[in-house]
Amino acid sequence: MPVPLAAPSDHDWPGRRLGLPESGPRSVARVPRRAVALLIDFALASLLWAVFFRDEQWASTLIFVAMQVLFIPLLSGGIGHLCLGLRVVPVTGGWIGVWRPVVRTVLLALLIPALIWDTDQRGLHDKIAGTVLVRV
Numbered sequence: 001m002p003v004p005l006a007a008p009s010d011h012d013w014p015g016r017r018l019g020l021p022e023s024g025p026r027s028v029a030r031v032p033r034r035a036v037a038l039l040i041d042f043a044l045a046s047l048l049w050a051v052f053f054r055d056e057q058w059a060s061t062l063i064f065v066a067m068q069v070l071f072i073p074l075l076s077g078g079i080g081h082l083c084l085g086l087r088v089v090p091v092t093g094g095w096i097g098v099w100r101p102v103v104r105t106v107l108l109a110l111l112i113p114a115l116i117w118d119t120d121q122r123g124l125h126d127k128i129a130g131t132v133l134v135r136v
Helices: 031-052 059-075 079-083 099-110 124-129
Strands: 086-090 131-135
Touching (some): 031 079, 059 079, 059 099, 079 086, 124 131
Antiparallel strands (some): 086 131
16 A cells, blocks of 8 residues: 655645645546556556567566656656546646656656655655646
8 A cells, every 4th residue: 555755634635735726627636546547558568568579578567668758748648647537747837858757657667656655646756757647
């Protein structure tokens, strides 16, 4: 189970410190929706692995990483994010660029940073990359 870095107060919501709304568009994506998006992306990477790279042990992870690094800058999210109405955006606004998706994805592939999050429900991988996963 993920470990929050700090407990929010009763009048706080994830994203408040970032200037994001409590709910609706641009609000922080909640854990269940993020988990399903991640499962969709892992399933697609596994499917591509099974069809094209069955003999290569690390191919599914590399496919997942490639999909994230390609689609986040181009479409603001992976296929799973897009299917569930989520987008990865920089906290500072503007275009996400290339380095943020690379850092975020490498840390996500390590899994541990994704299991630790702050009061804004941003995983350590998002915090380090300066990104937040929001609802559309």
